[in-house]
Amino acid sequence: xxxxxxxxxxxxxxxxxxxxxxxxxxxxxxxxxxxxxxxxxxxxxxxxxxxxxxxxxxxxxxxxxxxxxxxxxxxxxxxxxxxxxxxxxxxxxxxxxxxxxxxxxxxxxxxxxxxxxxxxxxxxxxxxxxxxxxxxxxxxxxxxxxxxxxxxxxxxxxxxxxxxxxxxxxxxxxxxxxxxxxxxxxxxxxxxxxxxxxxxxxxxxxxxxxxxxxxxxxxxxxxxxxxxxxxxxxxxxxxxxxxxxxxxxxxxxxxxxxxxxxxxxxxxxxxxxxxxxxxxxxxxxxxxxxxxxxx
Amino acid sequence: xxxxxxxxxxxxxxxxxxxxxxxxxxxxxxxxxxxxxxxxxxxxxxxxxxxxxxxxxxxxxxxxxxxxxxxxxxxxxxxxxxxxxxxxxxxxxxxxxxxxxxxxxxxxxxxxxxxxxxxxxxxxxxxxxxxxxxxxxxxxxxxxxxxxxxxxxxxxxxxxxxxxxxxxxxxxxxxxxxxxxxxxxxxxxxxxxxxxxxxxxxxxxxxxxxxxxxxxxxxxxxxxxxxxxxxxxxxxxxxxxxxxxxxxxxxxxxxxxxxxxxxxxxxxxxxxxxxxxxxxxxxxxxxxxxxxxxxxxxxxxxxxxxxxxxxxxxxxxxxxxx
Numbered sequence: 274x275x276x277x278x279x280x281x282x283x284x285x286x287x288x289x290x291x292x293x294x295x296x297x298x299x300x301x302x303x304x305x306x307x308x309x310x311x312x313x314x315x316x317x318x319x320x321x322x323x324x325x326x327x328x329x330x331x332x333x334x335x336x337x338x339x340x341x342x343x344x345x346x347x348x349x350x351x352x353x354x355x356x357x358x359x360x361x362x363x364x365x366x367x368x369x370x371x372x373x374x375x376x377x378x379x380x381x382x383x384x385x386x387x388x389x390x391x392x393x394x395x396x397x398x399x400x401x402x403x404x405x406x407x408x409x410x411x412x413x414x415x416x417x418x419x420x421x422x423x424x425x426x427x428x429x430x431x432x433x434x435x436x437x438x439x440x441x442x443x444x445x446x447x448x449x450x451x452x453x454x455x456x457x458x459x460x461x462x463x464x465x466x467x468x469x470x471x472x473x474x475x476x477x478x479x480x481x482x483x484x485x486x487x488x489x490x491x492x493x494x495x496x497x498x499x500x501x502x503x504x505x506x507x508x509x510x511x512x513x514x515x516x517x518x519x520x521x522x523x524x525x526x527x528x529x530x531x532x533x534x535x536x537x538x539x540x541x542x543x544x545x546x547x548x549x550x551x552x553x554x555x556x557x558x559x560x561x562x563x564x565x566x567x568x
Numbered sequence: 569x570x571x572x573x574x575x576x577x578x579x580x581x582x583x584x585x586x587x588x589x590x591x592x593x594x595x596x597x598x599x600x601x602x603x604x605x606x607x608x609x610x611x612x613x614x615x616x617x618x619x620x621x622x623x624x625x626x627x628x629x630x631x632x633x634x635x636x637x638x639x640x641x642x643x644x645x646x647x648x649x650x651x652x653x654x655x656x657x658x659x660x661x662x663x664x665x666x667x668x669x670x671x672x673x674x675x676x677x678x679x680x681x682x683x684x685x686x687x688x689x690x691x692x693x694x695x696x697x698x699x700x701x702x703x704x705x706x707x708x709x710x711x712x713x714x715x716x717x718x719x720x721x722x723x724x725x726x727x728x729x730x731x732x733x734x735x736x737x738x739x740x741x742x743x744x745x746x747x748x749x750x751x752x753x754x755x756x757x758x759x760x761x762x763x764x765x766x767x768x769x770x771x772x773x774x775x776x777x778x779x780x781x782x783x784x785x786x787x788x789x790x791x792x793x794x795x796x797x798x799x800x801x802x803x804x805x806x807x808x809x810x811x812x813x814x815x816x817x818x819x820x821x822x823x824x825x826x827x828x829x830x831x832x833x834x835x836x837x838x839x840x841x842x843x844x845x846x847x848x849x850x851x852x853x854x855x856x857x858x859x860x861x862x863x864x865x866x867x868x869x870x871x872x873x874x875x876x877x878x879x880x881x882x883x884x885x886x887x888x889x890x
Contacts, residue, residue, distance in 0.1 A: 395628075459669040465625055467684050467734060468657030477683070481674040 298561040305557020311550025315543065319370045322363035329357035331364040331517045340533045350535040352526070358539045365519040366543050368512060372429055373498035376436035381491050383437075384444025389475060389483075391445065392452030402449070406442035414439045414497070415504055422510050429512050432505055436498050447490050451483045485562035489555050496551035503544050519544050571598040571638070572774050573622070573660075573742060578635030580617050580626065580798075582846065589847035592618050593798040595635075596872075599742070599774050606777040606785040606806075608821075609795030610843055615778045616664075618795070619744050623662060624652050640741055658688045661735035664746035667728035671719040678703065678715025681733045688738060702737040703730070706763060725756035729763070736767060743768075746778040761788060782825055786810060794818050797844050797854040804878030814880035816861045816889070853882070861889050 299305040321327065328348065329335075335355030343350040349358040391402035409417065421435035455461060456479070464474050505511050506520030514521065519540045526537035580592035592614040599605050607615045621632045624644060637644040640659060644652065664670065671680055681699035686692060696715075703711035706729040719727055728748065735743060745764065749757040765788060768775055777788060785792055785806065792809045794802040794817065802815040813819040820839040841858040844850060850857055852867040859866070865883040872879040875886065 459664075459666055460672045462625075463664075463670045463731070463734070464672075466623060466656060466662040467687060468653040468655070469683070469687050470653060473687060477675070478672050482672070484674075 295558075295561045299557050302557050302560055304553045305561060308550050308553025308555070308557050311546050312554050313550075315366055315547045315550060316370070318363045318543075319367035322360070322367040327357070327360040327363055329360045331356060331360040332515050340529070340536075342533075343535055349539045350533060352522075352533070352536045353529060358522075358536055361517040361522060362519070362539050362543050364517040365522055365540060366547065368429065368516065368518050369499050369502050369520075369544075369547070372433045372436065372502045372511075373495050375430075375433040376498050376502075377440065377491055377494045379433070379437035380440040380494065381444050381487060384441040385448040385483075385487055387441075388445040388448025389452050389479060392449035393456050393471075393475060393479070395453075399449070402445060406445050409439075409442040414501055418501055418505060419508075419510065422505065427510060427513060432502060432511055435505070436501050439501060440494050440498060443494065444487070444490060447486060448483055451486060452479055455479050455482055485558075488562065489559045492551050492555035492558055496548045496555070499544065499547050499551070570601065572601045572603075572640055573599040573776075574636070574638040575618075575622060576636040576638075578618060578621055578632065578637065580614065580621050580630060580632050582630050584629045587847065590849075591630075591798050591846045592621065592632075593849070595795075595798070595800055597793055597800060597803060599776060601741070601774055602768070602772045603774045603791065604768065604777070604789040605775070606779060606789040606792045607795060608779055608782060608785055608792060610780060612843065612846075613795040614798040615795050616746055619662065619746065619776065619778060623656060623660065623744070624649075625656075654688065657684055657735075657740070658738050659740055660742040660744070661738065661740040662744040662746060663731055663735045663748050665748070666751050667724055667731055668751065670731050671727055671734075673719055675718070676715065677708075677717050677719065677722065677730050678711075681715075681730065681737050684734050684737050699733070699737060702733045705767070706730070706733045706736070707759070708733070724752055725759065728752060728756075728760055732760070732764065739771070739773075741773060743773055743775045744778065745775060747780070748777075749784070750781075782821065794821070797849055798846070799854065799881065800872065801855065801881045802878060803872060804880075808877045812876070812886060814875040814878045814886050815855075815882045816859050816884075817855050819889075820858075 293301075300309065322331070333356065335351065338347070338351050338355040339353055341347055341351045341355075347357050347359070349362065351357060352361070387402055391399040417439050418435040421438050422431055425431040425434060461474055461478055464478055469478075502511065503520035503523070506518040507524045509521070509524065511518045511520055522540035523537060523544075526533070526540070530537045575598065576596045578592060578595045579590060582589050582591050595614070595618050597605075607618065609615050617626070617630070620626055621635070622637050622639075622644070624647075626632060635645070639655065642655070644655070671677070678696065678699050681702055682692070682695040685695035685698060690698070700711045700715050703715060708714050708726060708729055719730070722730060728751075732748070743764070748764070749760050752760060761784065764775065767773065777784065779785060789806055792802070792804055792806055793800050794809075794815065796817050802809070802813065802818045804814060804818075808814075809818060810822065813822055817839070820837070823837040824839065826836055839858055844854055844857075853859070853862070853870050856862045856866045861882075861884045863884060868883070870881045870883050872881050
């Protein structure tokens with residue numbers, strides 16, 4: 274009888290598979306790259322405005338230069354007070370982003386925390402949280418924001434609070450759903466068997482596994498927040514004049530659209546670029562961060 | 569030798585959908601330091617639930633209304649959760665079936681092994697060092713590099729090794745292995761079993777193997793607990809169990825094993841009928857409806873009775889079987 278020998282070797286670990294970093298995959302997709310570019314343009318313009326890198330002061334009026342066509346002096350023309358439209362668009366974008374970032378920052382932290390806790394503990398905490406989000410969802414976003422501002426008063430900080438309240442329930446819902454299945458996940462049970470505390474399980478094992486969903490949601494929520502903020506200032510509930518704000522600029526330019534269309538188109542275009550850019554970026558991030566998606 | 573784990577009359581009750589059903593119905597056993605014990609039984613016989621109840625980690629809808637669990641001199645029942653947590657992982661650890669989903673996909677392997685230590689108060693640097701040593705000991709090549717890998721970069725066998733490392737890195741006194749090899753192919757199974765056996769040698773670590781694979785049992789353990797419908801029906805040294813099973817259920821299980829030497833392709837023996845569903849367990853001996861040896865006495869609940877070197881919950885001694 275011949276001897277049969279089996280060489281049993283340990284399976285060697287494949288040289289770390291060539292999975293590209295998430296930002297590479299983001300930029301490789303068409304919508305991701307376009308979204309990143311558009312968002313980047315708006316962000317740069319806003320940062321420049323904050324740093325004072327604007328062609329003219331956005332508030333100073335030039336009575337002699339009222340309603341001028343776009344020219345080399347005023348790249349996007351001037352409004353009825355002779356203020357530079359480009360500078361006002363940049364400053365308006367900065368103001369809009371400031372409100373949106375604060376609002377979405379608050380909404381994502383508060384909402385995700387509530388959602389994770391509701392999903393993890395279930396029971397009456399979960400029921401109360403879900404019914405509350407139902408109540409919030411029953412109101413149109415703008416109506417809810419208007420109500421909050423009516424209660425809190427005007428000012429950019431109050432606008433941010435109002436927008437945050439509008440978008441918190443979405444983060445609650447979005448964080449809760451995956452936690453419902455994660456709390457039963459084998460590696461969470463393994464953590465319990467190893468004596469991990471609940472805060473450790475939540476912070477180190479549950480949260481990282483919902484982080485990609487949260488990040489995508491933040492991008493999308495930013496675009497909605499910009500829209501809501503612009504709508505509020507369009508209705509005259511944003512920053513009080515003369516501080517520049519995109520919605521307010523659109524609102525004031527309504528009656529000037531025939532004589533000076535640039536005063537309407539420029540701020541509207543900035544809103545569109547920001548919203549479309551953030552949406553595309555969100556879509557791109559969703560694909561780039563999804564570990565099951567291999568292109 | 570002193571008992572490391574002593575379980576007395578443990579019961580687990582499931583209270584879902586209105587009614588409540590007893591799934592583990594009074595289980596008592598003990599495990600000594602360094603001992604290897606198997607808990608065998610069909611799916612649904614209550615093996616895993618028994619051990620989860622011992623660890624104090626029953627899922628929602630499950631509770632343990634009675635039973636004492638003494639571990640290493642501590643009474644675990646009624647112990648505050650924070651104290652229990654210190655024991656879990658550090659003194660008693662559990663690994664289980666599915667290596668594919670038992671590791672956190674977002675965390676590096678090395679960090680996961682180290683976390684068993686940091687969760688019990690070991691400093692980060694020392695934990696990382698010990699984690700890498702442990703990875704090497706469970707047979708993961710080049711641990712300095714592989715510790716930085718994520719679970720999806722590992723094969724099933726490698727993940728199971730990493731999982732075992734998370735359980736063993738703290739040097740527990742008791743390791744509960746819940747079918748640790750069912751999801752792996754045969755050659756890897758052997759390696760994993762050899763690995764745990766190897767680690768047991770030289771330490772005083774006791775192991776409890778939860779399995780339905782009597783083949784695994786034969787080569788690994790010194791004593792076997794056979795569970796049927798939420799009870800232990802036989803508690804026997806492994807040699808006695810295979811040579812002369814004292815409970816008709818055990819005898820039936822052994823008869824249903826295929827033998828490599830069988831030339832004729834005769835159908836495998838089987839036990840007629842099916843185990844009772846929880847909640848509809850027959851009066852008296854729960855195996856009675858399927859038992860070929862049943863007598864009138866079996867309408868009474870049989871306790872575990874000494875039979876030769878074993879304990880058996882059967883009124884009819886093997887010598888009187890027909």
